[in-house]
Amino acid sequence: MSQKGVNAQYRRTDGYVYRLTVGEHLLVSLHARGEEPFYALTPTGALLWESLAEWSTLDDLCARLIGEYEVTRDQAAVDVMDFLEQLESLQAVESRQLES
Amino acid sequence: MKFGHLVVAFRPRSDSLRFSVSESHWPFIVEGLEPTLELSCSVGPISPRTDPSDFSIEKVWDIWRASDGSEEMIFWRGSREVPSWRLRIDPSFRRGEIEQAPIPRYGPFRADDSPMLQFVVVRALGRMGTLVVHAATAIVDNEALVFVGHSRAGKSTMARIAESLGARIPTDDRTILNLEGDRVFAWGSPWYGSLVRKTPEGAPVRSIYLLQQSAQNRIETLPPGRAIKELFVRLVQPRLSRAELERSLATLEELVGRVSVSVLHFQPTAEAFRLASGAAVPITG
Numbered sequence: 112m113s114q115k116g117v118n119a120q121y122r123r124t125d126g127y128v129y130r131l132t133v134g135e136h137l138l139v140s141l142h143a144r145g146e147e148p149f150y151a152l153t154p155t156g157a158l159l160w161e162s163l164a165e166w167s168t169l170d171d172l173c174a175r176l177i178g179e180y181e182v183t184r185d186q187a188a189v190d191v192m193d194f195l196e197q198l199e200s201l202q203a204v205e206s207r208q209l210e211s
Numbered sequence: 212m213k214f215g216h217l218v219v220a221f222r223p224r225s226d227s228l229r230f231s232v233s234e235s236h237w238p239f240i241v242e243g244l245e246p247t248l249e250l251s252c253s254v255g256p257i258s259p260r261t262d263p264s265d266f267s268i269e270k271v272w273d274i275w276r277a278s279d280g281s282e283e284m285i286f287w288r289g290s291r292e293v294p295s296w297r298l299r300i301d302p303s304f305r306r307g308e309i310e311q312a313p314i315p316r317y318g319p320f321r322a323d324d325s326p327m328l329q330f331v332v333v334r335a336l337g338r339m340g341t342l343v344v345h346a347a348t349a350i351v352d353n354e355a356l357v358f359v360g361h362s363r364a365g366k367s368t369m370a371r372i373a374e375s376l377g378a379r380i381p382t383d384d385r386t387i388l389n390l391e392g393d394r395v396f397a398w399g400s401p402w403y404g405s406l407v408r409k410t411p412e413g414a415p416v417r418s419i420y421l422l423q424q425s426a427q428n429r430i431e432t433l434p435p436g437r438a439i440k441e442l443f444v445r446l447v448q449p450r451l452s453r454a455e456l457e458r459s460l461a462t463l464e465e466l467v468g469r470v471s472v473s474v475l476h477f478q479p480t481a482e483a484f485r486l487a488s489g490a491a492v493p494i495t496g
């Protein structure tokens with residue numbers, strides 16, 4: 112993942128629509144033709160997706176998880192980075208480097 | 212022309228403009244109805260835009276979106292060097308202007324030209340919360356059985372079988388679906404398959420089946436979540452706009468709560484259609 116880490120911020124792109132459909136958290140791709148349009152999110156993923164409406168740091172996203180779930184900071188960081196990498200592979204998230 | 216509940220009015224921008232509509236669209240011509248979408252039509256040279264479009268299907272069309280939500284679209288014929296249509300449409304999708312390039316052999320304004328008309332209609336229907344799905348429809352006892360499938364799934368085959376057993380077939384390729392009260396209605400469209408069935412007739416939907424050719428005839432009920440996904444990927448509507456996509460999903464969520472959606476594993480026989488038309492209770496779950 113480019114520019115990832117504590118000095119980066121992340122934000123979701125406009126290429127997907129989130130929808131809670133029949134109890135399932137779905138990301139649906141806009142524009143794409145001939146590709147699988149649906150991606151399922153876990154409730155944790157849905158929470159992070161909501162947070163990614165605004166530019167968020169790794170710390171921001173971990174804090175959101177820790178505030179909602181009984182999870183250690185280290186585990187939250189692993190989960191967040193895994194999630195961001197998956198979103199990046201779908202071009203569903205963009206990142207920018209913070210000035211140090 | 213009327214498609215489901217959508218009424219598209221084609222207005223000439225000049226008195227000299229004449230329209231042509233192919234025979235396949237004649238049943239859809241109506242007069243005296245309040246239009247849902249009015250298109251001001253003209254024929255003239257189209258200057259291609261050179262700025263990058265917001266979305267493009269290579270060699271077919273480009274879309275530019277303005278900040279007010281209005282859209283400009285150019286359809287290409289043959290290659291991207293030759294624009295054939297320019298459509299400008301307001302943010303509400305209620306009014307638009309459409310220009311046809313003066314291609315001599317076509318003469319008058321071709322109101323039914325493909326893919327222009329189909330694109331306009333499916334987008335406008337989508338704005339109304341109405342779906343257009345790759346499906347044949349058979350009307351039996353004034354209720355519709357909708358057979359959904361991609362190309363070569365067996366839509367026209369099932370329509371042919373249904374017709375031989377007395378069903379009416381408003382379409383064998385593209386069905387319009389909308390919600391009315393607590394029911395779902397299916398309507399024919401001018402866009403047909405190999406059986407060439409195309410009438411504007413509609414009826415309340417009894418059941419929706421996804422066609423799956425198989426060695427054995429049986430019905431497999433789909434849970435709502437899977438039904439939504441299976442129907443969504445068979446929509447004709449392009450996924451161009453967040454609002455339209457969310458509306459399509461919302462309609463599908465409502466739809467699966469009102470009618471059963473099942474997979475029809477079938478052999479192309481009359482027994483398969485009888486199973487579909489008579490099966491009040493799924494055979495397998």
